[in-house]
Amino acid sequence: MMALSAVQGSAQSSAPGPVTPLYGLLPQDVGLGQIESLPSYLYGLANAHSFPITALIHRVIPTLAKLHEVKSPRALTAWEKSPSSSLAVSPGFALNLAECLVALTGRSEVRRTVLAPALKFVTGQQLQSHALRVCPRCLLDDEERGELPYCRLLWTLRSVTCCSIHGTVLVEAKCGDVKSTKRAFHSSRMRSGGSCGSCGSNAFRCLTVTEVTAGELELWKAHQIAEAVEQWVNLQEESLVRLKRELRIYCAERDGCEQLAVRCGLTKSTLSRWLNLPAARLSLAAMLDLCASEGFTLAKLLVADLTRTTWPAAVAPSRLKRRVVRLDRRRLEAALDEAIAKGKQVGDVAVEEGVNRSSLERIGALYEKLRDQNARERRSKRTLRIKAAVADAETVLRKLMQAGKVPSTRNAGLQTEQVWAVSQARCVALICLRMKLGDVSVSMPNRSIALNPQFQDEVVRAAERLRGELLNYKTVQSGPTTVSTLDAMKGDEVIAA
Amino acid sequence: MTIKPSKTQRLPDAELGSLRREDVLQMDAPNRMRWFYLRRFKHAELERVAQDLKELLGEDNETKVISVIGMTGIGKTTLAQSIVESLRAAARADEAHASEVPVIYVRAPADGDRALSWKGLYTRLLKAGNEPFVEMKRATKEVGGVLQLSRERSTLADLRSYLEKMLTHRNVKALVIDEALHLLRFGEYEAIMDTLKSLADIHSTKLFLIGSFDIAELMTQYGQVARRSEIVHYRRYETGKVNPNSLTAHQKEFEAVVAKFQAAWPCREVPNLEAIWHPLMHQSLGSVGLLKVLLLRLASLQMEAKDERFLPAHLKKAFKAKKALAKIEEETTQGEEKLMGACYGDGADLSQEELAGVMPLRKAA
Numbered sequence: 017m018m019a020l021s022a023v024q025g026s027a028q029s030s031a032p033g034p035v036t037p038l039y040g041l042l043p044q045d046v047g048l049g050q051i052e053s054l055p056s057y058l059y060g061l062a063n064a065h066s067f068p069i070t071a072l073i074h075r076v077i078p079t080l081a082k083l084h085e086v087k088s089p090r091a092l093t094a095w096e097k098s099p100s101s102s103l104a105v106s107p108g109f110a111l112n113l114a115e116c117l118v119a120l121t122g123r124s125e126v127r128r129t130v131l132a133p134a135l136k137f138v139t140g141q142q143l144q145s146h147a148l149r150v151c152p153r154c155l156l157d158d159e160e161r162g163e164l165p166y167c168r169l170l171w172t173l174r175s176v177t178c179c180s181i182h183g184t185v186l187v188e189a190k191c192g193d194v195k196s197t198k199r200a201f202h203s204s205r206m207r208s209g210g211s212c213g214s215c216g217s218n219a220f221r222c223l224t225v226t227e228v229t230a231g232e233l234e235l236w237k238a239h240q241i242a243e244a245v246e247q248w249v250n251l252q253e254e255s256l257v258r259l260k261r262e263l264r265i266y267c268a269e270r271d272g273c274e275q276l277a278v279r280c281g282l283t284k285s286t287l288s289r290w291l292n293l294p295a296a297r298l299s300l301a302a303m304l305d306l307c308a309s310e311g312f313t314l315a316k317l318l319v320a321d322l323t324r325t326t327w328p329a330a331v332a333p334s335r336l337k338r339r340v341v342r343l344d345r346r347r348l349e350a351a352l353d354e355a356i357a358k359g360k361q362v363g364d365v366a367v368e369e370g371v372n373r374s375s376l377e378r379i380g381a382l383y384e385k386l387r388d389q390n391a392r393e394r395r396s397k398r399t400l401r402i403k404a405a406v407a408d409a410e411t412v413l414r415k416l417m418q419a420g421k422v423p424s425t426r427n428a429g430l431q432t433e434q435v436w437a438v439s440q441a442r443c444v445a446l447i448c449l450r451m452k453l454g455d456v457s458v459s460m461p462n463r464s465i466a467l468n469p470q471f472q473d474e475v476v477r478a479a480e481r482l483r484g485e486l487l488n489y490k491t492v493q494s495g496p497t498t499v500s501t502l503d504a505m506k507g508d509e510v511i512a513a
Numbered sequence: 514m515t516i517k518p519s520k521t522q523r524l525p526d527a528e529l530g531s532l533r534r535e536d537v538l539q540m541d542a543p544n545r546m547r548w549f550y551l552r553r554f555k556h557a558e559l560e561r562v563a564q565d566l567k568e569l570l571g572e573d574n575e576t577k578v579i580s581v582i583g584m585t586g587i588g589k590t591t592l593a594q595s596i597v598e599s600l601r602a603a604a605r606a607d608e609a610h611a612s613e614v615p616v617i618y619v620r621a622p623a624d625g626d627r628a629l630s631w632k633g634l635y636t637r638l639l640k641a642g643n644e645p646f647v648e649m650k651r652a653t654k655e656v657g658g659v660l661q662l663s664r665e666r667s668t669l670a671d672l673r674s675y676l677e678k679m680l681t682h683r684n685v686k687a688l689v690i691d692e693a694l695h696l697l698r699f700g701e702y703e704a705i706m707d708t709l710k711s712l713a714d715i716h717s718t719k720l721f722l723i724g725s726f727d728i729a730e731l732m733t734q735y736g737q738v739a740r741r742s743e744i745v746h747y748r749r750y751e752t753g754k755v756n757p758n759s760l761t762a763h764q765k766e767f768e769a770v771v772a773k774f775q776a777a778w779p780c781r782e783v784p785n786l787e788a789i790w791h792p793l794m795h796q797s798l799g800s801v802g803l804l805k806v807l808l809l810r811l812a813s814l815q816m817e818a819k820d821e822r823f824l825p826a827h828l829k830k831a832f833k834a835k836k837a838l839a840k841i842e843e844e845t846t847q848g849e850e851k852l853m854g855a856c857y858g859d860g861a862d863l864s865q866e867e868l869a870g871v872m873p874l875r876k877a878a
Contacts, residue, residue, distance in 0.1 A: 037645050
């Protein structure tokens with residue numbers, strides 16, 4: 017153990033640096049590119065400290081970051097609805113959060129849990145999958161090892177469609193336990209990164225999808241990316257410059273840049289721009305196509321090693337060069353006519369006909385008719401959504417007040433056995449209704465829907481209805497704190513906003 | 514370092530402690546008193562205790578509960594704090610261990626309750642372990658096969674589970690509980706020791722209990738605990754009668770300590786303390802800690818006098834009242850009797866023949 021120095025003649029001692037405010041928890045990693053993703057790591061951190069995840073995200077991290085003068089990311093407002101997508105929206109934001117966690121935990125390994133290091137080499141375009149996908153077998157393996165199941169960073173990449181270890185297609189993590197009564201306890205449930213966000217089952221046992229074996233190309237891609245994930249955090253940007261120089265020599269020694277572009281399914285201008293501009297990047301899918309066509313290995317390519325390997329026949333570029341075909345006006349007019357009759361979306365027609373939207377625009381009147389019809393539908397849907405949200409809020413507020421309870425979002429959740437998060441329109445409606453009824457203990461939620469005139473009209477109408485019914489809703493303001501009470505004082509005047 | 518004579522602001526301890534006496538003499542009285550208070554001198558008994566603790570703290574040593582017991586004012590807390598400092602400095606020398614808290618130091622709570630407040634002790638330990646937002650923590654419970662966070666406030670069992678997590682994640686090597694006497698208010702020694710021992714079992718953590726002779730009974734009474742526990746007795750020097758021709762080792766050591774204090778005297782006019790080393794030893798009952806308290810009082814009286822002149826009358830005021838001194842001595846003697854043969858290093862004596870037999874065989878030159 018440590019040497020115990022006897023008390024010296026001087027009172028001075030070597031002071032160690034400050035202790036990190038959060039535990040130095042390491043991200044889980046079983047090797048082979050299976051590092052934990054940042055949302056999963058946050059769940060692990062919350063569990064280790066016995067904090068509810070929302071408390072960690074909204075209170076603990078921002079407060080500690082402020083105290084320790086660490087740059088803090090802005091609030092993760094959509095966390096309750098979708099942890100993975102809230103981080104997937106912006107890799108830069110995820111990196112900020114990771115840097116903040118590095119400072120608070122003292123673990124530089126947290127930087128490996130985000131995709132940001134990859135952005136030095138590839139574009140962010142279609143890099144991440146917004147849907148959470150998992151390999152149930154990997155999660156069960158985690159449990160067998162006696163650890164909490166965790167989500168891998170690899171699974172968040174759109175180009176990875178299968179598990180590189182088990183060779184099975186990744187499954188979208190949609191809860192199959194539709195009748196679960198545990199949903200009401202969403203916010204209080206103890207979760208790990210590898211447990212279902214809806215029913216709480218560990219290792220996503222609620223998934224009902226059957227296992228599908230991945231194809232050779234999918235598996236090859238998963239292996240290539242897994243190898244690259246292992247090393248990309250240590251790569252320097254200079255290696256990209258070196259790679260481009262090596263590739264230019266490679267093209268010059270063979271049949272030129274144009275032929276390389278043809279082989280790997282890129283346009284000549286894209287490849288040429290990438291090779292000649294030092295900061296230009298290709299998408300991850302394009303890099304994989306380059307490897308597939310030329311026999312390179314992605315992990316080696318990133319360090320400018322152009323060693324060639326013979327890949328199986330199934331490994332070929334998956335992105336085809338865009339074809340230019342003549343526009344068949346009659347066919348498109350017929351398709352648009354049909355879409356107007358059936359109420360389809362413009363985007364769906366474009367996909368079905370294999371054209372882009374600008375091609376459809378050339379059809380003129382029919383396109384505009386369908387577009388306006390789509391817009392009307394969207395507006396009516398939004399109106400319905402707003403009405404439903406306000407009606408929900410009105411109903412729950414009425415019930416809670418009749419039961420003599422404070423109409424808080426927490427009580428609303430308990431009353432309806434559903435999640436009432438501030439990111440939902442009905443939750444915003446509930447808060448706005450309380451404000452309209454004169455409750456000064458709540459403030460306007462920072463949500464765009466709260467400023468929508470139509471939404472506000474609905475809230476005012478609902479408040480009018482409630483005012484007539486609930487004369488006992490009274491607000492008492494006492495000193496610096498404001499208390500909302502329900503003291504059933506019939507006949508008292510309502511304090512209106 | 515040059516210090517301006519007019520310097521009157523209070524310097525931080527670390528800076529003040531590193532100054533030389535010549536520099537400090539130019540400063541104002543409060544700074545000089547603080548500097549003198551910060552002086553710590555090596556002496557034989559302190560080094561023996563430090564060596565014993567070093568052996569007991571070794572990773573291969575299976576001792577789980579270590580108690581440091583000594584008479585009132587001997588300097589147990591100062592010793593504990595220096596242990597804490599040295600353990601911290603040794604364990605967290607590099608960045609890789611930035612999240613670790615190698616040692617946690619708390620004082621056992623004395624909050625006026627009749628019974629021992631485990632909740633209070635656990636909360637103190639959590640806060641001393643740099644645990645953020647203890648009040649926001651929630652325990653988990655299993656409901657319908659799903660782990661859920663409790664909505665209620667943390668119970669004693671919950672606090673215990675947070676503490677266990679903290680000891681593991683922070684890699685705590687030693688848990689130091691000072692004023693361990695307050696743990697005894699509950700009376701059920703066995704229950705207290707079982708709980709404390711289980712704390713030490715969590716994560717190869719060693720438990721330090723620091724207190725006066727009252728905790729000796731707690732430590733020696735229970736066999737199961739005693740099996741993996743050791744008592745380190747921080748002894749005072751034996752006063753005895755003075756024979757100027759042959760001083761005992763204890764007397765020589767004490768005289769040397771008095772000389773060190775004299776060399777660091779915080780006033781320009783330095784009293785000849787070495788001349789009265791034996792009355793000083795008698796007044797402090799052979800305890801270096803009590804000697805320091807006495808000398809601090811003496812220095813304070815001298816500083817308040819005109820021109821900071823030392824007067825023999827100061828000695829009379831600085832010395833403890835006879836009755837109070839007799840009472841402390843009586844309690845100390847009783848405590849020392851309790852500890853006789855129960856401390857670390859008090860193993861069975863071997864005969865000369867047996868000792869000769871155990872020596873390794875060496876080839877003749």
